[in-house]
Amino acid sequence: MRIKKMLLLIAVPVLMLFAVVAFFRQPGHAETAKAPPAPVAVDSTKCIAPAEYMRANHMQVLYAWRNSSVREGNRVYIAKNGSRFQKSLNTCLGCHSTNRLFCFNCHMYANVKPKCWNCHLSPMETP
């Protein structure tokens, strides 16, 4: 009997303590969770990362975008400066396809043959 009472005496204050902690932690969480879902603004005035970085790493970025948007439904990319982009090839090609040779110039020079254009529209084909 005494052990049970002791247990209760310990458990109840600990529980209350966590309740209080949880209560005070809640507002911050609630604010981020309850914020109205802003429509995804496509910022077409800037690039998602500096050109040097993209030149070296665009394949990894596209690979990560493809996996997280197709498979996990995580369609919004938040850049380092806080601006938001749709994870889509069209986010890049929306601006860059003004240069019809945008992808091809480098790929032809480097003799790289990615399979993107088997299905997706390349800058040469975009209207």
Add this chain to the structure above:
Amino acid sequence: MNKERRDFIRKTGLGVLAGICASSGLIQAFALEETVLPAWDEKPVPGKIRWGMLIDTRKCRQDCKECVAMCHHVHNVPDFGNRKDEVKWIWKSSYEHVFPTSTQQFRTKEVLERPYLALCNHCAESPCTRACPTEATFKRWDGIVSMDYHRCIGCRFCMAACPYGSRSFNWRDPREGIKEASVDYPTRMTGVVEKCNFCSDRLVKGLMPACVESCPEKALTFGDLNDPRSDIRALLESNNTMQRKPELGTKPSVFYII
């Protein structure tokens, strides 16, 4: 010891554990967030939504093919004009082909002669996703059986596994068979299996599926089967409906009013 008291002590202990986990961030808060369809801002909650479709076959007209035309145009589905190379996402078929195992006797002639729409059933227990060796076809967080064409190796196990014939293989370059290309959706390539994606591409834009939107008779209803207040659930409750081959236990998300 008294059983209730023992239970109480146990539960208290569990409560303390849960409290520790919650305050240290081990149990994440995402399970409580709301998923909003048109703007998926956060990572979606798995299993919260289950998209489904209800086809009112009484309204479907024999001569109308609007849904098929719009779906196949929007998704760049090729048409080569022959059955061997045929690729289809949604199509019209006869009663005995859509419900071959239906044991219902003495259907009226009118019911037997109606056209029936067939498409991927987006089964809750999908056999195709179990057959796929590369997880190219997979069950999405919202109940859609999706294809990741990047991963498909063209083994066609999923086609063998699908009991509804909802999947097509690209024997030829699909771009040869597309008359008016749509820029909203990519094409596929040779050696890839494809099928209806429940318009997951349109759902992210806040649009209804192409077949639902194009139907002039409003015979198609699309909605969340997990939401008891949705239109589709109201129709399911007020009508007698059928699924395709329910005895297989695939739990299709497409229902038919006969």
